[in-house]
Amino acid sequence: MNTTQTQGAAKANQDVAPDFDAIVIGAGVAGLYQLHRLRELGMKVRAFETGTGVGGTWYWNRYPGARFDSQAEIYQYWFSEELYKSWQPSERFPAQPETERWLNYVADKLDLRKDIQFNTRISSAHYDEQTDLWRITTADGKEMSARFLIACCGMLSAPIVERFPGQASFKGELYITGLWPKEPVDLKGKRVAVVGTGATGIQVIQTIAPEVGSMKVFVRTPQYVIPMHNPKYSTEDWAQWGARFHELKQRVRSTFAGFDYDFDAGPWAEKTPEERTEVLERLWNDGSLALWLASFPEMFVDEEVSEEVSKFVRAKMRARLHNREDLCDLLIPKEYGFGTHRVPLENKYLEVYLQPNVEAVDCSTVPIERVVPEGLQTADGKVHEVDVIILALGFDAGSGALTRIDFRGRDGRSLKEQWGQEIRTAMGLQVHGYPNLFTTGAPLAPSAALCNMTTCLQQQVDWITDCITYARNNGKKVIEATKEFEDSWVQHHDETAAKTLVVKTDSWYMGSNVDGKPRRLISYIGGVGNYNSQCDDLASKGYPGFAMR
Template identity: 45%
Template sequence: MSSAQQNHPQAGTDATESFDAVVVGAGFAGLYALHKLRDEMGLSARVYEAGGGIGGTWYWNRYPGARSDTSSWIYCYSFDEELLQEWQWSERYPQQQEVLNYLEHVAERFDLNRDIQLQTRVTSAIFDEETERWEVRTDTGDVVSARFVIAALGALSAANLPDVPGLESFAGDRYHTAEWPHEGVDFTGKKVGLIGTGATGIQVATEIAEEAEHLTVFQRTPNYAVPLGNHPLDAELRREYKENYDEIWEQVRHNFSGHDYEPIGKTLQEAAPEERERAFQERYDRGGFGLWLANYDDLLENREANAVVSEWVRERIRERVRDPETAEKLTPSDHAFGTKRVPLENGYYEIFNRDNVGLVDVKKTPIEEITATGVRTQDGEYEFDALVFATGFDAMTGPYNKIDIRGRGGRLLRDKWAEGPRTYLGIMSAGFPNMFAITGPQSPSVLTNMPVAIEQHVEWISGIVRHMLDNGLDVVEPTLDAEDEWVDHSQEVAHATLLPESATWYMGANIPGKPQVFLPYLGGLGPYREKCDEVAKNAYEGFAFANREETRA
C-alpha cells in the first residue's frame, strides 16, 4: 500500500480506487511521468488516456505528411542510455508512424502499459479540502482519489474546428488533421478543399496535391515556410550522434531552444551584406529551423534586422512559384519572419505550379458558408468531394479548459484563467494544490524541442514531490506573489520581442474571444532551467507547503 493510501484510506467519498498520482495523457509527457513516479519513486500511479493507444500527438495526428520537425536523434528521451543507443532512427525528421513506434517501444520496454487506461477521458478533477486529495472522474464512470494530479495534456491537443455557417450541411467527407482516420484516406480522383495553411496545412497540402484530382487551398495568412531538408540517416551519421550523445544532450538541455542549433553570435548589423547572404543561404539549403533559431542574434527583437531576413525569404518564395499573382498571394507581408511558428516544407511552393492545385485568398474573398456540395466564398462556390480542416488548436489553455478542474473553494481553473493563464513557472497555479502541469502555459514548451522540455519538467516535478515525501509535507501550491511576478515577467520577456505583434496561436489569436496574452515563456529553455534549479535550491521559494495537521490548526 502506498504512503498516500496509508495516510488517507477513506479519501474521496465516492472513490473506488486511490493512487498517489493520476497522470492525464499518455504522450511523451505522460509516459515519462509514469516511469518517474512509479518505477523510480515507488509511487502508485494511474494514467488516463482518451485515445485508443498511447502516443498523444503521434496517436492522433496521422494525416498525410505528418512528421516531426525536430532532428530525430534529439526528438526522444535522454533519461536512459541503453534506450538512446539501441533505438535506430531512419530519417532526420521521422514520420508519424516512426515516432509512434518509438513511443510504443518505450512503453513496452518499461512495462508502462499496465498502468495506462486507454479510451478514457478525464472529465473532472476536484480538490477536496477536507482530505486534501483530488477526486478525478472520467467519461467511463471511473471515480478515483489521488494525492497528486499531473496534467500531461499536451499544448496542442484541443482541436479547433472553426464555426463556419453550414458546416454540418456538407454532404461529402470531412476531416480534421488532428483527428485523422486510422485507416487512412484515399483522395484519388477526388476534388478536395483544404482550409488552413499553418505547419500542418503545409505538410498535408503537399501530399494531397500528389493524389487528388484537384486540390483547392484556402489560405487566410501566408507563412514564411522554409525547406525541411529531410534525408535518410546512414550508418556513419548514426554512429556519430550515438558516440557524441553526452555533448549533444548537454547542448540541447542548456541552450535557448532545446534544438541542436546555436545563434550566430553577432547582430545582423555587424555582418557585411555578403556575409548575411551566405549565412541565410547556408541555413536555407541545410533545411530545418536554422534560419529561425540559428541566425543573427537580433532578428526577433530588431525590426530593421528582421526586415532584411523577411525580404530574403519572400524572394525565395517568389523564385519557386511560376505565376506572379499566385506567388504574391503566398508571400507574407503582414508579419515579421519568425514571429509566427516557422513551418518546414518539402516542395510546398511547387505544388502551386501544378494544374491540379488552386489557391484562394480568404482575406480578400472570405468564406461565407459551407454548403452541401462545397464552400461558398464572396466570389462564388467551389464544389468538393472532401473537406480537410488544418485549422490548428485551442493552444496551451484549451486542453485545461475542456476539463472541469476545481481547486480551493470550488474555484474553476478556467474561471481563474478567464483573462489569461496564471501560473508560477508554468508548472502550478495558486489555489490548485498538488496539481502539476507538464509544459503548461508560461513555460517554454512549444518554443522548444518538446521532449527536452518535458524531461526537464518531469524531473523538476518529481524533485518537489520527493521533497514533500522526505519532509512529511502533504500539499504544495505557489504563493500569489510568486505567481503574479512570474505572469508579469513572462509577458515582459515576450513584449521585448516582435512576437506579440503577430496574430498567432502563441497569443490565442486563432480562437474567437480568447484573451490576447502571450501563452508560452519566451526566456529560453536554458535560462528557464536555471531559474527552476535556483527555486529548488532555495527550498522551493515561491511555493507554500503544509501538512494536514498545520492546515487543520
C-alpha cells in the same frame, strides 16, 4: 463537537488514503516519462489516456504528411543512453508512423502499459479541501482519488473543430487533421478543399497534391517556409549520434529553443552585409529550423533586422514560385516578419501551386462564410463544390487541453473560467489555487510552443518529480504556487514578451486563432536555457514560491 474533536476529525479526513498516490493525464511524450519517473519513486500511479494507444500528438495527428521538424537525434528521451542507442530512426525527420512506433517501443521497453488506462477521458478533477486529495471523474462516470495530479495533456491537443456553420450538412467527406481516422482515406481523383495553411495544412497540401483530382487551398494567412533537408540515416550514422549522447543531452538544455543549435553567428551589427548573407545562406541550406532559431536573435526585437531577414526568405520563396505575381501576392507574407509566426519546414510545398490541378483561393479578402451540402460557400456567394473537405484549423494551444477538463481548485474556483478572463501560471508548472496539480506543456513556459518538445517536457517532468520528492522527504503532502510567485512570474513573462515583435503579430502564439481567448503570448520567450536555470535555482533553494505543508 468540541474543538479537540473537530481538529481530530479534520486530521482524520486529511489522513484518508487515496486510490492513487498520483494520476497522470495523457500518455504522450510527457505522460510516458512522468509515469516512469513516479514509478521509480515507488508511488502507486495510474495514467489515463483518451486514445487506444500511446503517443499523444503522434497518436492523434496521423494526417497525410505528418512528421516532426526537430531532428531525430534530439527529439529523444535523455534518461537512458541504452534506450537512445537501441532505437534506429530511418531519417533525420521521421514521419508520424515511425514516431508512433518509437513511442510504443519506449512504452514496451519500460513496461508502462500495465499502468495506463486507455479509452478513458478525464472529464473533471475537483480538489477536496477536507482530505487534500483530487477527486477525478472519467467521462463514463468512474471516480477515483489521488494525492497528486499531473496534467500531461499536450500543448497542441485541443483541435479547433467547429469553425464554420453548416459543417454537419456537407454531403461529402469532412476530416479534421488533428482527429484523422486510423483507417486509410482514399483521396485519389477526388475534388478536395484544404482550409488552413499553417504547418499542418502545408504538410497535407504537399503530400496529397500528386494524387487528388483537383485541390482548392483556401489561404488566409500566408507562411514563411523553409525547405526541409531530410537525409536517410544508416546504422553507422546513428552510431555516430549515439557516441554524442552525453554531449547532446547537455547541449539541448542550454540553448534558446532546446535544439542542438543556437544563436552562435555573432551580433548582426558587427557583420557586413556579405557576412550576414553568408550566415543566412548556410542555415537556409541546412534545411532545418536553424535559420529561425540559430541565426540572429535580433530579428525578434529589431524591426530593421526582421525586415532584412524576411526579405531574404521572401526572395527564396519568390524564385520557387517563378515570380508568378498572383501566387507571390497570396503565398508570401508581407504583413509580419519572419519568425514571429511558427515557421514550417516543407517539401516542395510552394511548387504545388504551379500544378494545373491546384487552385489557391484568397479567403483573406473573401472569407469562407459556411459549409453547404455541396462544399464551401464564400462571402461573395460562390459555392466551391468539392468531394472532400480537410480542415487544418489548428489548436487552442497551451490552454485548450486543460480548459476542456473541469478543473476545480480551492473554494470551487474554475480553471476554465479563470483562463477565460486571463491566462496565468507559475512558470507553466502550477496554477495558484490548485494545490498538488502540476502541468507540462502549459502556458507561460517554453514548452507551450517555443521549444524542441522532448527537451522541455522532460525538464518539466524532472522538476515536478524532484519537487514531489522534496516534499515527501520533508513530510509535506501539499504543494501550491503562491499568488505572489505567480504574480511575479506573469510580470516577468510579459515584460520579456513585450520586448519582442512576436506580441505585435496575430498568431496562435498569441491566442489570436481562438475567438474570445485572452491575448497573451502563450509561451515563455526568455529562452529554454534561461528558463531551466531559473527552475534549477528554485529547486536548489528549497522551492521558494511553492508553499508546502
